[in-house]
Amino acid sequence: MTPRMPSRVLITASAAALTITLSACGSSGRTAAGGSGDGTLAWALTQGSEATFRASATEWNKEHPDAKINYQYFQNDPFKQKLRTAVGAGNGPMLFENWGGGGLKSYVDAGKVADLTSDLDASPEWKNRIFPSVLKSTTFDGKVYGVPVNGVQPVVLYYNKELLEKAGAQPPKTWDDLLALVKKLKAEGLAPISMGGASKWPDLMWLEYLVDRVGGPEIFANIAAGKKDAWSDPAVLKAAQMIEQLVDAGGFAKGFTSVSADTGQAEAQLYTGKAAMILQGSWGYGTINTGSPKFVSEGHLGWTGFPAVTGGRGDATNIVGNPANFFSLSSQASAKEKKTAVSYLKDGVYNDTYVDNLLKNGDVPPVKDLDAKLKATDNADWTTYVYTLARDAKSFQLSWDQALTPELGNELLTRLDQLFLGQISPKEFCSQMDKAAAK
Structure with missing residues (x-):
């Protein structure tokens, strides 16, 4: 169930017809052309948090012209099959949106997803600002294979x-x-x-x-x-x-x-x-x-x-x-692609502008110390309701x-x-x- 999501690279003509690209896409390889041709491709869902993703990519790419993130967007139902096919063929995106759980674990078991545990441990500020309960959806055998990118759902x-x-x-x-x-x-x-x-x-x-x-x-x-x-x-x-x-x-x-x-x-x-x-x-x-x-x-x-x-x-x-939607990283990412992706997930996702855009759209991110921002939103009644609902639930x-x-x-x-x-x-x-x- 749920709105829903992921992302990657080489796609078929039929898949391309379903995408809306933030910038022009290359025809081969695991990157999308965006001036320098070194953009790391991310697959994500239409609607939902799309506006936030678009604004985030624009901001990030302006500040990091040599380490761009290029989004492609899919409707939910076609997305899941396209992702499964692309990942299975070894030509999926470098970053892909997902819901965690059994779907992500199947990719993990097949060796298709990179372990992000050491990257999170190396940046306590990044790791500790995320609700621990949310990371459980992407944690298997003590290793973390995805980080949240939007709000609790x-x-x-x-x-x-x-x-x-x-x-x-x-x-x-x-x-x-x-x-x-x-x-x-x-x-x-x-x-x-x-x-x-x-x-x-x-x-x-x-x-x-x-x-x-x-x-x-x-x-x-x-x-x-x-x-x-x-x-x-x-x-x-x-x-x-x-x-x-x-x-x-x-x-x-x-x-x-x-x-x-x-x-x-x-x-x-x-x-x-x-x-x-x-x-x-x-x-x-x-x-x-x-x-x-x-x-x-x-x-x-x-x-x-x-x-x-x-x-x-x-x-x-x-x-x-959904405790949140997540971004996971392909195990096939090159060293440069992984560096770009991890840097974006750590510093581009859930920065002040990103959180503000989520809240503007009614999305409540699973990050700590959000009370002041919630009270300042135009839709404070909604965002506070969602935040409290998720925080106080005995079971999610x-x-x-x-x-x-x-x-x-x-x-x-x-x-x-x-x-x-x-x-x-x-x-x-x-x-x-x-x-x-x-x-």
């Missing part, structure tokens, strides 16, 4: 205040509240929830939160550990049944399975008044603010945590999402499609999509995932 429930007021309703605090709100909104002729179902990964946010709220974080811990029949745990089955219940109740906007999550369509339904709510990561704030600054500035956007489930074992402060679960192996993550998205479409039952979902996990 908890998934929250956004809502259109005007539409809830029209229905005489408040944001839901419990699952029962949500079901009652769906009924009330439909009675007013309003679509309750927007979702980019065509991209599949937004479906996962609902399952992640419901499994946590029903059974607590240990349920997914068993799944991630490969415990036999973990997908048939009563909490997973119950969560799948609750998803079925919400779909059958008409909880999602008509045609949600054909709406893309990578183009801002789902968020647009919220700020144009076509849907009352959307469950989305914190990156959604930036998408909404870009799409309709007036909607945000006039105070029409609201947000709240995922509803509690009565009788459930999960703590209401638990959150899911990495998105399942990133925590699991790429193969199992893809299977999960396929089966979950079928559940939302009503093509398989909750019991079939659980049994099919158990079979996939046993392979």
Whole structure:
């Protein structure tokens, strides 16, 4: 799940058609031409933190003309396959954005990612300003293979205040509240929830939160550990049944399975008044603010945590999402490329200008001593909310499609999509995932 991300070099013509380059790209090698032709190429995601990356590269390249960083941008879904293909063929980018977890570990196990532990240890100021909990997502066997490059990304429930007021309703605090709100909104002729179902990964946010709220974080811990029949745990089955219940109740906007999550369509339904709510990561704030600054500035956007489930074992402060997106370095980087990349990650990422740009876009970086900057932002209510949410969460679960192996993550998205479409039952979902996990 999640907005999402990475980067590198030689790409096919079809991949090139999806990129938006900061500067002209070379046709071969592991660098991109940018005057001197020695730029280190980074692959990153469109939307999300793209504006910050662009500003950062402009600033960095002006100050370091002989050690440039050249970004190329991809939409989320095509990106993952392009990265897998490029890295597997040995001609991927030198820096690539990723979510850590199982996806990154597969590259690490294949020897494709450079160990950054010694670089971090050599610069305590760099290492110590990052929340230790965030680095856990890129740490395997005590070695660090990626550093965060944007903000913490908890998934929250956004809502259109005007539409809830029209229905005489408040944001839901419990699952029962949500079901009652769906009924009330439909009675007013309003679509309750927007979702980019065509991209599949937004479906996962609902399952992640419901499994946590029903059974607590240990349920997914068993799944991630490969415990036999973990997908048939009563909490997973119950969560799948609750998803079925919400779909059958008409909880999602008509045609949600054909709406893309990578183009801002789902968020647009919220700020144009076509849907009352959307469950989305914190990156959604930036998408909404870009799409309709007036909607945000006039105070029409609201947000709240995922509803509690009565009788459930999960703590209401638990959150899911991405602790951050990360940049990892190719193990094939030359000495010069590595020097440029590490220098940029250490001094170009999370410097004052970079942090200010993140905060301006609603992104809250996982760095210490941020209170003064948060209070000074125009959107202090939002940034402080996200910072507090991440800081106080008893559990911050990495998105399942990133925590699991790429193969199992893809299977999960396929089966979950079928559940939302009503093509398989909750019991079939659980049994099919158990079979996939046993392979």
